[in-house]
Amino acid sequence: MSRSTLVIMKKAIIRKLFVRIALLSYLTMNCIMSAQPKGYNYEESKVPQFELPPLLQTDDLIKINTLKEWQNIRRPEILNHLKNEIYGKNILPLEQIKIKSEVIEQGDFKLGIRKQIKIEFKRGLKKVNLNLTAFFPKHSAKAVPIFVGYNFKGNHTVNFDKNIIVTESWVRSTKGSKNNQASKLDRGIAASRWDLESILARGYGLITAYYGDIDPDYNDGFKNGVHSLLDDNRKPKQNNGGSIDAWAWGLSRIVDYVKTDAVFDGSKIIVIGHSRLGKSALWAGALDDRIAMVISNNSGCGGAAISRRRFGETIKRINTSFPHWFCENYKKYNDNEDACAVDQHSLLSLIAPRPLYVASASEDLWADPLGEFMSLCAVEPVYKLYGYNWDDTWNWRTKKMPKPDQPLLGRMSYHLRSGKHDITSYDWARYLDFADYNFIKAN
Numbered sequence: 001m002s003r004s005t006l007v008i009m010k011k012a013i014i015r016k017l018f019v020r021i022a023l024l025s026y027l028t029m030n031c032i033m034s035a036q037p038k039g040y041n042y043e044e045s046k047v048p049q050f051e052l053p054p055l056l057q058t059d060d061l062i063k064i065n066t067l068k069e070w071q072n073i074r075r076p077e078i079l080n081h082l083k084n085e086i087y088g089k090n091i092l093p094l095e096q097i098k099i100k101s102e103v104i105e106q107g108d109f110k111l112g113i114r115k116q117i118k119i120e121f122k123r124g125l126k127k128v129n130l131n132l133t134a135f136f137p138k139h140s141a142k143a144v145p146i147f148v149g150y151n152f153k154g155n156h157t158v159n160f161d162k163n164i165i166v167t168e169s170w171v172r173s174t175k176g177s178k179n180n181q182a183s184k185l186d187r188g189i190a191a192s193r194w195d196l197e198s199i200l201a202r203g204y205g206l207i208t209a210y211y212g213d214i215d216p217d218y219n220d221g222f223k224n225g226v227h228s229l230l231d232d233n234r235k236p237k238q239n240n241g242g243s244i245d246a247w248a249w250g251l252s253r254i255v256d257y258v259k260t261d262a263v264f265d266g267s268k269i270i271v272i273g274h275s276r277l278g279k280s281a282l283w284a285g286a287l288d289d290r291i292a293m294v295i296s297n298n299s300g301c302g303g304a305a306i307s308r309r310r311f312g313e314t315i316k317r318i319n320t321s322f323p324h325w326f327c328e329n330y331k332k333y334n335d336n337e338d339a340c341a342v343d344q345h346s347l348l349s350l351i352a353p354r355p356l357y358v359a360s361a362s363e364d365l366w367a368d369p370l371g372e373f374m375s376l377c378a379v380e381p382v383y384k385l386y387g388y389n390w391d392d393t394w395n396w397r398t399k400k401m402p403k404p405d406q407p408l409l410g411r412m413s414y415h416l417r418s419g420k421h422d423i424t425s426y427d428w429a430r431y432l433d434f435a436d437y438n439f440i441k442a443n
Contacts, residue, residue: 036366041311044370050308053342055349056381067385079286079350081342086302087283088241088327090249091234092226098122101257109161112137112200116155116165119257123229130213130250131155133164135196136205136263145204145268145439147431148254150211150247150277153182153190158208160188170216170224193274195428202432205264207254211277214250215243219324226250238328244302245327247277248284255290268292268439272431274423275367276325279303286350293355293438295431297423300367302326304344304358304375308337312366344371345378352379353386355438357413357431362404364421373401376414383412409437 036042056064056074064074083089098121105116117132133155136144151158153174154167167182176185199206211217215225222230226246241249251271259266270293273281278299285294296304301313302325316334319326333340348356358376360369380389388411402408405426407415413434417426 036312037317040314040317040366042365044311047309047311050306050338052306052308052345052378053340055346055379056385059341070382070385075350078342078346081340082283082286082347082350084239084327085329085332085340085342086326086347087245087248088329089239090241090245091230092246092249093123093230096123097229099253099256101260105163105165107163108138109135109159109163111135111196114161114163115263117257119253121226121229121253126229128213128226128229130209130253131165131167132207132209132254132257133158134205134207134263135159135200137200137203140203140263143262143265145270145435146258146264147199147204147206147270147272147435148251148258149206149208149272149274150251150280151190151194151208152211152277153186154210154212155208156182156184156187157190158188158194159191159196162187167210167213169210169212170218171210171212172217192425193423195425198425198428198432202436204432204435207258207264209250209254211247211250211280215246217243217276217324219322222324236328240327242326243322243324244276244280244283247280248287251280251284251291252288255288259290266290268435270295270431270435272297274298275300275421276303276322279325282347282351285354285356286347289354291354293357293435294351295357295359295434296372297359297427298361298364298367298421299358300364300372302344303367303372304348305368305371306345306375306378307333307340307343309368309371309374310337311368311371313368343375345375348375349379349382352382353388353411355411355413355434357434359414359427359430360416361421362416362418367421369416370401373414373416376412379412388412407433409433411438 058074064070101117101119104118107114113136115134119130121128153171156164156166166184170180171177171182174186176183255269258264258269269291271281271284271291272295274297278296279302281294282296285291301318307315319331319334358372360372404416404418407430415430
């Protein structure tokens with residue numbers, strides 16, 4: 001071996017060591033900065049070896065080679081696993097629930113037009129209301145594409161408009177609320193998460209609803225929200241859907257409404273969710289192909305992040321802290337991630353071929369940004385069956401984790417935003433670019 005070859009090899013080894021040290025330093029610094037829960041892994045070097053369940057191979061080890069085989073064989077198989085082992089099967093008898101929607105208020109506000117809609121779900125003497133607040137531009141010449149997403153604290157918190165009705169549903173306590181009852185003092189406290197000015201200026205609308213209208217986010221034994229419409233003597237099953245499944249069900253009921261309102265373009269419905277609501281958005285997108293695009297913002301464990309990495313929040317931690325989110329069968333995988341027949345890339349694969357955006361935040365190690373990115377990369381074989389791949393979308397071959405604030409735009413899009421677990425105007429700017437690209441430029 002020549003001396004020059006040895007020098008080249010030595011330099012390559014040094015470069016690899018430098019990259020590894022830099023990555024570990026970056027992860028460690030972010031861990032300190034973001035004050036993540038202690039006792040969990042935030043070091044890439046401690047991620048165990050694992051193999052992802054193949055997307056294009058059946059449980060019986062039969063290779064999937066064509067789109068028809070994917071649609072008729074493997075996709076239903078993956079969906080069945082997700083229903084039985086993670087999110088649960090929906091047990092709300094839609095055919096027995098009477099659904100009625102009515103516009104209860106409409107008027108101008110600072111940025112455009114506001115419309116408030118009540119959707120009533122009734123079964124026998126029981127009823128539950130889902131309250132929507134819609135915002136859309138004035139003087140639009142045609143039906144507008146629409147973002148649909150839940151909020152965490154009530155519709156009145158997404159904007160300072162005094163005409164938005166304060167929610168009457170159970171809410172988590174805030175500075176302005178007491179005894180789990182919302183207050184007008186909380187009006188606009190979440191406005192920074194909903195860049196209405198940019199959304200409407202770009203020609204889009206937004207429909208938001210308080211997720212607690214569908215199911216209050218606490219372990220109540222499924223006695224409130226839409227679960228209260230069920231029979232009181234029902235017997236729980238290990239694969240009954242939990243809160244995330246109910247929230248996804250509610251998103252589809254909003255889609256039902258959008259399809260009836262001529263103001264909105266029912267072919268251009270974009271479902272978006274942050275954190276636990278990002279998990280719900282992904283599950284809704286997997287179940288409902290009327291949803292044209294899906295956006296997952298910092299959805300983490302049980303959302304976009306690979307569970308087998310055991311990085312940040314784990315299956316055991318999420319099932320312990322939020323036992324009502326998933327079906328009971330999911331608890332079988334506490335500290336037993338590799339035993340599950342699917343992982344979160346399996347969920348993302350069901351959204352193909354529709355445009356999909358996964359976004360992370362650099363300080364949000366709890367949600368495992370690298371695991372979210374890896375999950376998106378892993379669905380490439382499925383998108384290829386539909387004629388899409390990375391070269392078509394990002395013109396990019398390496399699949400390297402991008403640096404913060406360097407978005408990758410295409411049919412499958414990704415960005416790593418600088419900062420913490422949140423949804424910001426930076427994120428919204430990227431999502432609007434994503435919608436423009438896929439609704440306008442790519443067609």
